[in-house]
Amino acid sequence: xxxxxxxxxxxxxxxxxxLMIVMYPYITGFVAGSFIVTALYHLFGKNExxxxxxxxxxxxxxxxxxxxxxxxxxxxxxxxxLFVMITPNFTSAMAGFGILYSFYLMIxxxxxxxxxxxxxxxxxxxxxxxxxxxxxxxxxxxxxxxxQALEIDHRAVKVLSAIGLPSACMLHGYVGFIFGxxxxxxxxxxxxxxxxxxxxxxxxxxxxxxxxxxxxxxLGRRVIQADTVSAMARWLWFFLIxxxxxxxxxxIMLAYENSEEWHIISPLLTxxxxxxxxxxxxIIGSLIPFILLFIVTVMNRYLHxxxxxxxxxxxxxxxxxxxxxxxxxVVIGGQLLSxxxxxxxxxxxxxxxxxxxxxxxxxxxxxxxxxxxxxxxLLPIEAPPGAHAPDPHGDxxxxxxxxxxx
Amino acid sequence: MDEMPKGNxxxxxxxxxxxxxxxxxxxxxxxxxxxxxxxxxxAGGGAIASDGERYDWEAHRWAYLIDTEKCIGCGxxxxxxxxxxxxxxxxxxxxxxxxxxxxEASHVDSPNGGMDGFPPLQTAxxxxxxxxxxxxxxxxxxxxxxxxxxxxxSYRTKDGVVLVDGKRCIGCGYCVQACPYGSRFISPETHTAxxxxxxxxxxxxxxxxACVEVCPTATRQFGxxxxxxDPVRLAIAHGRVVVLQANLLTEPQAYYLGIxxxxx
Numbered sequence: 272x273x274x275x276x277x278x279x280x281x282x283x284x285x286x287x288x289x290l291m292i293v294m295y296p297y298i299t300g301f302v303a304g305s306f307i308v309t310a311l312y313h314l315f316g317k318n319e320x321x322x323x324x325x326x327x328x329x330x331x332x333x334x335x336x337x338x339x340x341x342x343x344x345x346x347x348x349x350x351x352x353l354f355v356m357i358t359p360n361f362t363s364a365m366a367g368f369g370i371l372y373s374f375y376l377m378i379x380x381x382x383x384x385x386x387x388x389x390x391x392x393x394x395x396x397x398x399x400x401x402x403x404x405x406x407x408x409x410x411x412x413x414x415x416x417x418x419q420a421l422e423i424d425h426r427a428v429k430v431l432s433a434i435g436l437p438s439a440c441m442l443h444g445y446v447g448f449i450f451g452x453x454x455x456x457x458x459x460x461x462x463x464x465x466x467x468x469x470x471x472x473x474x475x476x477x478x479x480x481x482x483x484x485x486x487x488x489x490l491g492r493r494v495i496q497a498d499t500v501s502a503m504a505r506w507l508w509f510f511l512i513x514x515x516x517x518x519x520x521x522x523i524m525l526a527y528e529n530s531e532e533w534h535i536i537s538p539l540l541t542x543x544x545x546x547x548x549x550x551x552x553x554i555i556g557s558l559i560p561f562i563l564l565f566i567v568t569v570m571n572r573y574l575h576x577x578x579x580x581x582x583x584x585x586x587x588x589x590x591x592x593x594x595x596x597x598x599x600x601v602v603i604g605g606q607l608l609s610x611x612x613x614x615x616x617x618x619x620x621x622x623x624x625x626x627x628x629x630x631x632x633x634x635x636x637x638x639x640x641x642x643x644x645x646x647x648x649l650l651p652i653e654a655p656p657g658a659h660a661p662d663p664h665g666d667x668x669x670x671x672x673x674x675x676x677x
Numbered sequence: 678m679d680e681m682p683k684g685n686x687x688x689x690x691x692x693x694x695x696x697x698x699x700x701x702x703x704x705x706x707x708x709x710x711x712x713x714x715x716x717x718x719x720a721g722g723g724a725i726a727s728d729g730e731r732y733d734w735e736a737h738r739w740a741y742l743i744d745t746e747k748c749i750g751c752g753x754x755x756x757x758x759x760x761x762x763x764x765x766x767x768x769x770x771x772x773x774x775x776x777x778x779x780x781e782a783s784h785v786d787s788p789n790g791g792m793d794g795f796p797p798l799q800t801a802x803x804x805x806x807x808x809x810x811x812x813x814x815x816x817x818x819x820x821x822x823x824x825x826x827x828x829x830x831s832y833r834t835k836d837g838v839v840l841v842d843g844k845r846c847i848g849c850g851y852c853v854q855a856c857p858y859g860s861r862f863i864s865p866e867t868h869t870a871x872x873x874x875x876x877x878x879x880x881x882x883x884x885x886x887a888c889v890e891v892c893p894t895a896t897r898q899f900g901x902x903x904x905x906x907d908p909v910r911l912a913i914a915h916g917r918v919v920v921l922q923a924n925l926l927t928e929p930q931a932y933y934l935g936i937x938x939x940x941x
Contacts, residue, residue, distance in 0.1 A: 280859030347848015347868030365827035455857035
């Protein structure tokens, strides 16, 4: 039985939304964040992102495939999970899940297809037997790789990015809305919630891609593009600043207004969430990466490549922790305070082995990488050497393979 | 028991069953108060009373009135609810809160939901007032729990009762989070959302909710807002009643008399 300080409504002592509901926004955050990176290249002409454009699209796709799993694992009746899709009650924000998820999945699958279409056809042509049949099926019956056709592909990718970006934002903003729209819970109920979720999604997505990019480049013995790393670090820094500003604004506003809610949220933050909020989310997860990325951004030209890579990797690792802590503090923190506004329950500790436990959470985090690996086997993420490096903007492609570091 | 017959006569039953029913209720309520144990009988009583009657949910709009001045914190209501509805241990469809208040400090508790009554308590301050507040689902008109249910398993009946369809509920817990009053929980047995139903299986048979039935002081009263002369309707219409957390505009249909600002 959890310990209660003060008075909690007797039904308020249970944490119904468990670690799985922490994992859900964490994973969809990667989905949205990765898509933002791919859109920065395809849509906003940030050529520095060209080396990670395909990787981020693939990552968004792989995390998306896993995104629904934590929800499914959490339901009291998983066998009825499909009801949300087939008989949604549209007054519920949660009913939007089916539409947003399926729509975004469709967009991402289409975009993947258009980006890899040329290679799918070439592989089909080169292969024999089953492999040929598989890729021929993936090609969906069109084998046109003429320059005109590829040009249409590029335009399609751009259009899909333009649709996909708001869809990804909606998918993740909706997760924030789920919490932000609960007027019963003072720790959740704020219109800032979807925005905070979105910005922290960008943080987690870029941080994750920095890590995956550097690791895969090392494994593949490819040169890590200094331009790409410093551009990602810059954007990461930007989104970190916005995220933390909003996160703090929400709290400062409550404190400044000295609202009724503050009298329960203040002890929540300083006692129950002292470690996960103050230490992890704010100091280790925000302040330190802020300083590291400040160095990378402001002193970029003086940094040795290795220093830059190390600093961004460290900052990214810490930011993955920051975003996880933020999800934890929102989801779990909101359930530690009773709606009596008079009581806090003791910390929630998930078990290692249970349906909604730590081991399952780890599997959920690793699974997208396994899928990403399979994805890479089937549709190589690194563009084959000499293949057209699609430059959707008509600008000169970034200097490939040349490290500008002194 | 005096409050029972004049409270809200069953809307439809024929003369004969009604007579039998009142006396049985009378008997049961007394027996229960004496024994405090055999509440399961209530379910049986309800089942028999239903025979041959058709319930018209358009003809009623139920409301609940809690006169906190009268509550003695005996916990009979919580026990009756548990027995009537098979509420799992550690979860509550209704509970009773105890308030000890002085101008400087306050203490609130509800040991085991008030089910076993309230043991004497020493506080660090000298309370200048103290009272009990029974709580239950407010069956709000504009209820957030129904709004947020992603599959429509939670709904509000035409006679004003908020219910959960246990066969549709997916157990996502969103309604539990959305209820400002802590009235809902995910049952560890059914893995679906559960809550107070105002004993819908009883009220549709002309009976009162189990908690109202056993309340020895008439703290808990149940009535029909569609009946002009209903005592509960009259009390709400003429008395100075409040609802809990009125600022949230959920329009609760459980009204309170004699409540203090310390109560949320």
